[in-house]
Amino acid sequence: GVLRAVGWRRRRVIGLIFGESLVLAMRGGVLGILLGIGLTALARLSPAVESLLSGVFTPAIFIQAIVTALLLGTVGGIYPAWRAAQLAPVEAMRYESGAGGALSPLSQRLARILGSDALRNLWRRPARTLVTVAGIGVGVGFVVALISMTEGFKIAFNQLAGAGEADLFAEQAKAADVSLSQIDERIADRIAARPEVASVSKLVMGVSAAPGLPYFIVFGAAPGEDYIHHYRIREGRLFQRPGEIVLGRFAANGLKKTVGDSMRVSGASYRIVGIYENGSAYEDAGGAVSLKDAQGLFNMRRKISLLGIKVAEPARADEIAGRLQTDFPGIFVTQSSEFADRIQDFATTYAMLNALIALTMIVGSIVMMNVMLMSVFERTQEIGVLRALGWRRRRVIRMVLVESLALSLLSSALGIAIGVGLNYLFMLEPTLGPFLSPVYSPAMFVQVVILALALGAIGGVYPAWRAANLRPIEALRYE
Numbered sequence: 231g232v233l234r235a236v237g238w239r240r241r242r243v244i245g246l247i248f249g250e251s252l253v254l255a256m257r258g259g260v261l262g263i264l265l266g267i268g269l270t271a272l273a274r275l276s277p278a279v280e281s282l283l284s285g286v287f288t289p290a291i292f293i294q295a296i297v298t299a300l301l302l303g304t305v306g307g308i309y310p311a312w313r314a315a316q317l318a319p320v321e322a323m324r325y326e327s328g329a330g331g332a333l334s335p336l337s338q339r340l341a342r343i344l345g346s347d348a349l350r351n352l353w354r355r356p357a358r359t360l361v362t363v364a365g366i367g368v369g370v371g372f373v374v375a376l377i378s379m380t381e382g383f384k385i386a387f388n389q390l391a392g393a394g395e396a397d398l399f400a401e402q403a404k405a406a407d408v409s410l411s412q413i414d415e416r417i418a419d420r421i422a423a424r425p426e427v428a429s430v431s432k433l434v435m436g437v438s439a440a441p442g443l444p445y446f447i448v449f450g451a452a453p454g455e456d457y458i459h460h461y462r463i464r465e466g467r468l469f470q471r472p473g474e475i476v477l478g479r480f481a482a483n484g485l486k487k488t489v490g491d492s493m494r495v496s497g498a499s500y501r502i503v504g505i506y507e508n509g510s511a512y513e514d515a516g517g518a519v520s521l522k523d524a525q526g527l528f529n530m531r532r533k534i535s536l537l538g539i540k541v542a543e544p545a546r547a548d549e550i551a552g553r554l555q556t557d558f559p560g561i562f563v564t565q566s567s568e569f570a571d572r573i574q575d576f577a578t579t580y581a582m583l584n585a586l587i588a589l590t591m592i593v594g595s596i597v598m599m600n601v602m603l604m605s606v607f608e609r610t611q612e613i614g615v616l617r618a619l620g621w622r623r624r625r626v627i628r629m630v631l632v633e634s635l636a637l638s639l640l641s642s643a644l645g646i647a648i649g650v651g652l653n654y655l656f657m658l659e660p661t662l663g664p665f666l667s668p669v670y671s672p673a674m675f676v677q678v679v680i681l682a683l684a685l686g687a688i689g690g691v692y693p694a695w696r697a698a699n700l701r702p703i704e705a706l707r708y709e
Contacts, residue, residue: 231319240315247311248304255303259296266295313357351605351633362601362637366685367644369590374649374678375656376583378668383579385669386512396431396457396538397547400554400563407578409436412533417558421539426550431457431538434524438496443484447516448495450524457538461518465489466504472523475500478514479507495519496527511667537561591685594641598689602634606697614702623698630694631687638686642679649678 233243270285352359400421405411415432422430434450451458453470461468461476466489469476475495477487482505487493491502500519508514525531541550551563606613613626653668 231317234317235319243315243317244311247314248307251303251307251310252300255299255306256296258302259299262299263292263295309357309361351609351629352636355605355608358601358604359637362597363640363644365597366594366638366641366682367648369594370642370645370678370682371648371652373587373590373681374646374674375652375668376586377674377677378649378653378670379656379666380579380583381669381671381674382667386510386667396566397541397544398537398539398551398554398563399566400537400539400558400561401535403560403562405562408535411535412530413535413537413561415532415534417561418534418537421537421554421558424554426542426546426553428540428542429456430540431455432521432534433457433536433538434521434528434530435535436524436528436530438527440481440485440493440495443481443515445515446481446495447512448524448527449513449516449518450521450527451518452521455538456540460508461506462508463504464507466502469503469518469520472520473500474503475517475519476504476506477502477517479505480511480515481517484515498523498527538566539563587681591681591688594685595689598634598637598686599692601637602630602690602693603696605633606630606693610700613697613700614704617700617702626698626700627694630697631690634686634690634693635683636686638682638689639679641685642682645682646675646678 233246267287270287274285400413401408402411402413418430418432421427432452432455434448436448436450438446438448440446453468458468463476464479466476475493477485477493482488482502485493487502489502489504493500493502495517500517500523506514506518519527521534525533539554541547543550547565551565555561555563616626650668650670653666656666657668659666
């Protein structure tokens, strides 16, 4: 207000606020680079992920990081700079003196709806409250989207394994992903020769690309083995010889292919002889070829990804799985109904998901702490008056924590809506949409709300402690 009164033009005020935003962003970018280097060094200390997360730093990475930080500073500074430039000098001077502290009509209506004194304080600065709720809500929304999609992946894998053509599944022990699993065919032959095993189906699974489908899962199976009956052919027939492929319904629709057409997969040409529809997004968005074709496609000569094992006595499946795993330490054997719960793919996925949730907690708590500290600073004199009138420290702490928890609850509600909306948009994507089938459960929503409340509690502790320890005399003198 003073600067505008002494002649500062709007563009100079914009430059002032924008400059502060960019300086903050630059410092945050440098700190982020240092944190990234430190986290990479910590990851190298873990033998389990050392080879996967070795980390290579190049000037381009650091430039990209700084540019990203400056973009964040630019986006975050636009509205505050515009708002500062629009301030009328007289109104700004009145606000500084305390005359402008009344609630706006919108804030008054929201305050009446909320009812509590602590909650009404949120709407003294409705723009800041709404921006905070939106910012934290976006983070919570991505958590909702990731959890629900992961649960959808898990159910799809269980559908894939529990089709009834195998009692047990085996993959390479400690393989990071099913598509990376490699089991020697001789192990399959030795398992098939055991008296407790009725049959063994050799399976190959890999990810390739086809024109129009950047993510195309190829399954390989032998026509004479039990698992081939898993495919529910709706048009045409199953493959019988090399060079033939059956497509899932999603893939056929996406590629606009039908029986009799030809297609190329990783440079190899195949004739479409059938279309299947199994009800699993993973399978219906891919295709199946003969075992030999799949082994050649993924350079897995005499190797297979999975074993589908049918046992002579299904009631003893768990016992037989343990015995096979003991006798063949190079493979991991599990019942088909527990396949998705126990394979390494989902252990890795959940580890990454938990890391992202932890990151969301850290960033969200910092944002919440910053907002609540700003609220405490603005109301220093008010808190001093309340303390002088006899408010105990615990009452001040409760007031600030209630505000923080209310913000987090609003953020969780918005975040759930954002997460559901994101999943809906993801499913509309024609190439990857079929793979993204989210699954929602009451437990997931409870988990998200608890996450948001924990975020609010962590972010509100220090501001509440600071407010409670303000001495009344000093607070009343605070300008």
